[in-house]
Amino acid sequence: MMETFAVDPEIFVQLFVALTLGALLGFERLLAGKEAGMRTFGLVAVGSCLFIIIGEIVMQENYQMFNVDPLRMASSVVTGIGFIGAGLIIFQHELKGLTTAAALWVASAIGVAVGFKMYIVALFAAFLTLFVCVGLWFFERYLEKKVSNK
Structure with missing residues (x-):
């Protein structure tokens, strides 16, 4: 039987890390003036992480049922x-x-990675996503100017 009050403290860390990484991606989208921001991205990452955590807990404690x-x-x-x-x-x-x-979509995958305790993978994916959204945006503008000047 599942114990209602016995909770691994790492679950709180996982949810906080998922929220932080998701909100970080959402902050970039907010600065870019897009429809979804910190709350949306944070909630998606937390929700994705939580689904994995719940699945693992149910699997471990009720694997026969x-x-x-x-x-x-x-x-x-x-x-x-x-x-x-x-x-x-x-x-x-x-x-x-x-x-x-x-x-x-990547924020959701980051939440899943955190849910599986793959913190380094989640952090690196967040970094890559920020690079794509910010760094490649500047590179695209540069290329557009080069092409339009020809």
């Missing part, structure tokens, strides 16, 4: 994020927000 696989939970998270991403892309009947939707 339930056929729960945290990897299947992760694939379900990806499906759910697809709906949110589609809502971001098709905003007011215009096709825009692809980068924000993709970044939100």
Whole structure:
């Protein structure tokens, strides 16, 4: 039987790390003036992390009663994020927000990584995502100017 009050303190660390990394990505999107910001990205990362944590707890404590696989939970998270991403892309009947939707998808994956205690992978993925959203944005503007000057 699952103990209601016996909680591994690392779960709180996992949720906080997921929130922090997700909110960091959302902060960049907020600065870029996009539809989804710190709250959306933070909630997606925390929710994704929480689904993995719940799956692992249920699997460990009730493995004989339930056929729960945290990897299947992760694939379900990806499906759910697809709906949110589609809502971001098709905003007011215009096709825009692809980068924000993709970044939100990565925020979900970061939450999953944190849920599996893959902190270094999650941190590096957050760094790469920020590089893509900021660094490559400047590089794209540079290339656009070069091409338009020809």
